Amino acid sequence: MRHSVNRPPTPDxxxxxxxxxxxxxxxxxxxxxxxxxxxxxxxxxxxLTECGWKDEMKALCRAFIKxxxxxxxxxxxxxxxxxxxxxxxxxxxxxxxxxxRIRTFLNSAAL
Amino acid sequence: MSASREDNTSPxxxxxxxxxxxxxxxxVVDIASECHRIAKLGLDRNLEDEEEELRLSTQARVRAADPxxxxxxxxxxxxxxxxxTHPPVANEIFDCMNCGRSIMAGRFAPHLEKCMGKxxxxxxxxxxxxxxxxxxYSRGSPASTYxxxxxxxxxxxxxxxxxxxxxxxxxxxxSEEP
Numbered sequence: 001m002r003h004s005v006n007r008p009p010t011p012d013x014x015x016x017x018x019x020x021x022x023x024x025x026x027x028x029x030x031x032x033x034x035x036x037x038x039x040x041x042x043x044x045x046x047x048l049t050e051c052g053w054k055d056e057m058k059a060l061c062r063a064f065i066k067x068x069x070x071x072x073x074x075x076x077x078x079x080x081x082x083x084x085x086x087x088x089x090x091x092x093x094x095x096x097x098x099x100x101r102i103r104t105f106l107n108s109a110a111l
Numbered sequence: 112m113s114a115s116r117e118d119n120t121s122p123x124x125x126x127x128x129x130x131x132x133x134x135x136x137x138x139v140v141d142i143a144s145e146c147h148r149i150a151k152l153g154l155d156r157n158l159e160d161e162e163e164e165l166r167l168s169t170q171a172r173v174r175a176a177d178p179x180x181x182x183x184x185x186x187x188x189x190x191x192x193x194x195x196t197h198p199p200v201a202n203e204i205f206d207c208m209n210c211g212r213s214i215m216a217g218r219f220a221p222h223l224e225k226c227m228g229k230x231x232x233x234x235x236x237x238x239x240x241x242x243x244x245x246x247x248y249s250r251g252s253p254a255s256t257y258x259x260x261x262x263x264x265x266x267x268x269x270x271x272x273x274x275x276x277x278x279x280x281x282x283x284x285x286s287e288e289p
Contacts, residue, residue: 004147023122024129031130044134054142061146062155070150078143086139087132095131102127 004075030109040101047094056089057082 021029031037048054064081065073149155171192190196200217207214209226 024126027126027130037134040130041134041137045138048138057139057142058146061143062150065146065150070153073147073150075140075143075147078147079140082139082143083136087135090135098131098134099124099127102130103123106123106126 006076027106027109031105034109036105040098043101044094044098047097048090051091051094053086053089053091053094057086060085 028037031040045054060081061078064078068077200215203216204213205216206212207219207222207226209223212222214222
C-alpha cells in the first residue's frame with residue numbers, strides 16, 4: 001500500500017544519547033521553546049499568501065492532479081512538485097525580511 | 112559567536128538560510144496536504160465538472176460514431192446532445208389562416224396544398240367555378256359570336272332535334288341537300 005507521507009524512521013533513543021547536540025539542534029530547540037519559530041512561521045505564511053505565492057502553488061497542485069487523475073496522487077508527489085518551484089519563486093523581499101528576523105534572533109540568543 | 116554580517120558564507124548566514132528553508136518546507140507540506148485532501152474528497156468543483164463533461168462528451172462521440180444506432184427501430188426517438196427527444200412528426204396544433212380549420216403542425220404543408228390550390232382536386236374545383244361564371248354570361252346572347260369557334264361551349268351544337276337556336280336543321284332529321 002502506498003503511504004501518503006514518507007516519514008524517516010524514528011531515531012533510536014540509545015543512539016541519541018551518545019552524540020552531542022549540534023549547534024543547529026540547540027538553536028532549533030531555542031527557537032521552538034521561545035515561541036519564535038511559531039511566530040516566524042505565521043509571518044512567512046502571511047507574506048506568502050499576500051504575494052500570491054500560495055495560490056500559485058495550489059494551481060500547480062491542481063494541474064498535476066488533473067493530469068494524473070485524482071486517485072493516483074499522494075501528498076509526497078505534490079511536495080515534490082511544489083518544492084523546487086516554490087523555493088525559486090519566493091519573492092526576494094519576503095526572503096530578506098525573514099532572514100533578517102532569524103538573524104536578529106540568533107544574535108539575541110547568542111550563545 | 113560574532114560572525115560578520117557581510118560574509119554570505121558565514122555560519123550565521125548559513126544558519127539563517129537553513130532555518131528559513133525549514134520554515135518553507137513546513138509550509139509546502141501544509142499546502143500539499145491541503146490540496147491532496149481537497150482532491151481526494153472531491154471538494155474541488157471545477158475539477159469534477161471538467162471530468163464529468165469530458166466523460167459525457169466522449170460518450171456522446173462514441174454513440175454518434177456508432178453505425179448500428181441509425182438502423183434501429185427506435186431511431187425515431189434518438190437522443191440529441193442536450194438529452195432531449197423529439198417525436199418524428201411535429202404535433203403542435205394551430206389554426207389554418209386560409210380555411211380556419213385546426214391543423215397539426217406536421218401536417219400543415221399537405222393541408223395547404225389542398226387548401227390553397229396546388230393539388231389536383233383543388234385545381235379542378237377552381238376551374239369549374241370559373242367556367243360556371245362564363246356560362247352564366249353566355250346564355251343571354253344567341254351565341255352568334257361563337258359559331259366559327261365550335262369548341263368553346265357545347266350549347267350551340269344541338270344535334271338531337273330539339274329546337275336549335277340556329278334553326279338550320281329540320282327536326283325530322285332530313286336535311287335538304289342541293
